[in-house]
Amino acid sequence: xxxxxxxxxxxxxxxxxxxxxxxxxxxxxxxxxxxxxxxxxxxxxxxxxxxxxxxxxxxxxxxxxxxxxxxxxxxxxxxxxxxxxxxxxxxxxxxxxxxxxxxxxxxxxxxxxxxxxxxxxxxxxxxxxxxxxxxxxxxxxxxxxxxxxxxxxxxxxxxxxxxxxxxxxxxxxxxxxxxxxxxxxxxxxxxxxxxxxxxxxxxxxxxxxxxxxxxxxxxxxxxxxxxxxxxxxxxxxxxxxxxxxxxxxxxxxxxxxxxxxxxxxxxxxxxxxxxxxxxxxxxxxxxxxxxxxxxxxxxxxxxxxxxxxxxxxxxxxxxxxxxxxxxxxxxxxxxxxxxxxxxxxxxxxxxxxxxxxxxxxxxxxxxxxxxxxxxxxxxxxxxxxxxxxxxxxxxxxxxxxxxxxxxxxxxxxxxxxxxxxxxxxxxxxxxxxxxxxxxxxx
Numbered sequence: 001x002x003x004x005x006x007x008x009x010x011x012x013x014x015x016x017x018x019x020x021x022x023x024x025x026x027x028x029x030x031x032x033x034x035x036x037x038x039x040x041x042x043x044x045x046x047x048x049x050x051x052x053x054x055x056x057x058x059x060x061x062x063x064x065x066x067x068x069x070x071x072x073x074x075x076x077x078x079x080x081x082x083x084x085x086x087x088x089x090x091x092x093x094x095x096x097x098x099x100x101x102x103x104x105x106x107x108x109x110x111x112x113x114x115x116x117x118x119x120x121x122x123x124x125x126x127x128x129x130x131x132x133x134x135x136x137x138x139x140x141x142x143x144x145x146x147x148x149x150x151x152x153x154x155x156x157x158x159x160x161x162x163x164x165x166x167x168x169x170x171x172x173x174x175x176x177x178x179x180x181x182x183x184x185x186x187x188x189x190x191x192x193x194x195x196x197x198x199x200x201x202x203x204x205x206x207x208x209x210x211x212x213x214x215x216x217x218x219x220x221x222x223x224x225x226x227x228x229x230x231x232x233x234x235x236x237x238x239x240x241x242x243x244x245x246x247x248x249x250x251x252x253x254x255x256x257x258x259x260x261x262x263x264x265x266x267x268x269x270x271x272x273x274x275x276x277x278x279x280x281x282x283x284x285x286x287x288x289x290x291x292x293x294x295x296x297x298x299x300x301x302x303x304x305x306x307x308x309x310x311x312x313x314x315x316x317x318x319x320x321x322x323x324x325x326x327x328x329x330x331x332x333x334x335x336x337x338x339x340x341x342x343x344x345x346x347x348x349x350x351x352x353x354x355x356x357x358x359x360x361x362x363x364x365x366x367x368x369x370x371x372x373x374x375x376x377x378x379x380x381x382x383x384x385x386x387x388x389x390x391x392x393x394x395x396x397x398x399x400x401x402x403x404x405x406x407x408x409x410x411x412x413x414x415x416x417x418x419x420x421x422x423x424x425x426x427x428x429x430x431x432x433x434x435x436x437x438x439x440x441x442x
Contacts, residue, residue: 077283077286077289077310077311077312077313077314077315078283078284078285078286078288078289078312079281079282079283079289079309079310079311079312079314079315080118080281080282080283080284080289080292080293080307080308080309080310081149081279081280081281081307081308081309081310081314082114082117082146082279082280082281082282082296082298082305082306082307082308083264083265083277083279083280083305083306083308084262084263084264084265084278084279084298084303084304084305085265085295085303085304085305085306086265086303086304087237087261087262087263087265087303088105088109088261088262088264088298088299088303088305089103089105089259089261089262089299089300089301089303090105090106090107090108090109090110090113090262090298090299090300091103091104091105091106091299091300092104092106092110092378092379092380094379101256101257101258102257102258102259102260103257103258103259103260103300104259104260105236105259105260105261105262105299106262107148107208107233107234107262108146108148108280109146109280109298109299110339110380111143111145111146111338111339111432111433111434111436112380112382112432112433112434113298113299114143114145114146114280114282114298114433115143115145115282115431115432115433117296117297117298117299117305118141118143118282118284118288118292118296118307119138119139119141119143120138120296120297121291121292121294121296121307122138122141122284122288122291122292123137123138125291125292125294126291135386139428139431140431141284141285141288141431142284142285142430142431143282143283143284143431143432143433144282144283144284144420144421144422144433144436145280145281145282145283145338145433145436146280146281146282146338146433147280147281147282147315147316147337147420147436148209148278148279148280148281149278149279149280149281150209150211150231150232150276150277150278151276151277152279153211153212154211154212154281154316155209155210155211155212155231156209156210156212156215156335156337156399156400156438157208157209157210157336157337157398157399157400158207158208158209158210158228158400159210159215159218159219159335159373159400159402160176160373160374160375160400160401160402161175161176161177161195161333161373161402162174162175162176162218162225162228163176163197163199163201163203164203164204164207164227164228165199165201165202165203165204166201166204166227167204171204171227172201172227173225173226173227173228174197174198174199174201174225175225176195176196176197176373177195177196177442178193178194178195178196178370178371178404178442179193179194179195179196179371180193180370182194182196189347190353190354190355190369191355192355192369192370192371192372193370193371193404194371195371195373206230206232206233207228207230207231208231208233209231209233210228210231211228211229211231212316214226214228214229215228215335215438216319216321216322218440219322219333219335219438219439219440219441220321220322220325220440220441221440221441221442232276234262234263234264234278235262235263236260236261236262236263237260237261237262237263238258238259238260238261239258239259239260239261240256240257240258241256241257241258241259242255242256242257243255259301261303264277264278264279264280265277281310281314281315281316282307282433283315289309290309292307293307293308293309294306294307315420316419316420317416317419318415318416318419318439322415322439322440322441323413323415323416325441326414326415326439326440326441327411327412327413327414327415328411329407329441330406330407331404331405331406331407331441331442332367332405332407332439332440332441332442333402333403333404333405333439333440333441333442334359334402334403334405334423334437334438334439335400335401335402335403335437335438335439335440336397336398336399336400336401336402336423336435336436336437336438337399337420337436337437337438338399338433338434338435338436339378339380339396339397339398339399339434339435340396340397340401340422340423340424340434340435341380341394341396341397341424341425341426341429341434341435342397342424342425342435343425345377345395345397346372346374346377346397346401347369347372348369348403348423348425349425350423350425351369354368355368355369355370356368356369356408358410359418359423359437360421360422360423360424360430361417361418361421361422361423361437362410362414362417362418364410364414365407365409365410365414365418366407366408366409366410367405367406367407367408368405368406368408369403369404369405370404370405370406371403371404372401372402372403372404373401373402373404374397374398374401374402374403375397375398375400375401376398377395377396377397377398378395378396378398379393379394379395379396380393380394380395380396381393381394396434397435404442415439418437418439419437419438419439420436420437420438421436421437422434422435422436422437423435423437
């Protein structure tokens with residue numbers, strides 16, 4: 001029987017109230033199902049720093065500051081590579097009850113989860129007082145990310161204007177275009193054009209993430225449109241738990257639940273075939289990245305990860321071909337590398353009623369939205385330790401959403417400054433890394 005300290009709710013949970021162990025009723029242990037791997041870190045008391053996150057809670061623990069001789073020194077550029085040391089749990093906005101008694105991890109954490117992870121590490125090493133100004137200092141620290149990495153190569157969520165279809169060995173990719181001549185434009189919000197589907201095809205599975213080279217080629221609009229390389233997703237580990245009574249040590253009736261955690265640290269797949277390593281990139285200022293290096297906690301259940309200096313060159317940059325194409329383009333695309341939070345739900349708040357405006361990352365550029373390929377909205381919520389209450393559910397435009405614009409004003413070499421910069425409406429949401437953007441032409 002493996003001991004688990006009853007941590008049923010996890011960071012990033014929904015609006016269903018605090019987890020049971022925060023309600024004054026402890027469940028001192030859980031029992032894992034047979035044949036499931038059990039790796040439990042030694043329980044440690046949580047630090048009151050979950051409140052520093054913008055949307056999804058990340059439980060944090062005190063970590064002793066390493067001596068200067070034992071800690072690596074961050075390289076210039078403020079880029080961190082975050083590696084999992086055990087299976088991690090990144091919750092979405094659904095409460096445990098709404099998910100059928102299962103805490104199911106996302107493949108990649110929400111931006112606020114990584115922001116909270118990095119800020120907590122920085123605050124602990126700088127000695128911030130979380131009850132007297134520490135939270136405000138943390139929220140003022142900008143953290144961009146996460147950008148996934150597979151075997152050291154950046155990967156991005158698949159663009160919503162691409163449909164990979166066909167059988168293995170005979171794959172094709174359909175490019176969705178705005179149908180500018182459609183008679184339906186008068187019925188669309190703001191006169192937007194619907195997306196033109198040219199083939200009746202069923203999307204192939206296994207293409208939720210694209211490698212950086214494939215994404216660059218797609219954003220350039222290269223023809224013919226070649227299917228991307230398949231990116232293997234990390235395996236999931238499922239555990240079954242039951243809460244135990246404090247007084248008798250027996251199972252608490254009706255308190256059976258499961259967790260499905262993402263195994264980013266796995267080097268071998270579940271089928272025993274050679275696997276790949278996943279890691280996460282995050283970027284902050286040079287000084288803060290140096291203070292974040294070391295052991296961190298990430299996601300629910302205070303699980304462990306490590307932050308290593310990656311150097312500025314590790315952060316994806318706008319390639320020269322796209323930089324040149326965007327400098328003189330009259331039509332541009334914006335693809336979300338991380339989920340975005342807009343006042344209008346799917347629609348950026350920096351667009352007026354005529355669908356005209358300038359993105360926060362390129363204020364000298366005036367754009368008119370003509371079409372959008374946006375996935376189903378996604379919730380984000382969490383538990384706010386500052387107010388001891390649930391955060392309001394907010395709805396995100398999912399990563400991979402693509403917005404098609406016409407350029408009305410502005411030209412020149414604007415792309416490098418706008419590349420992977422946030423376009424969300426709220427200043428704090430931008431500091432948290434929501435809405436990092438990639439740019440292309442169409």
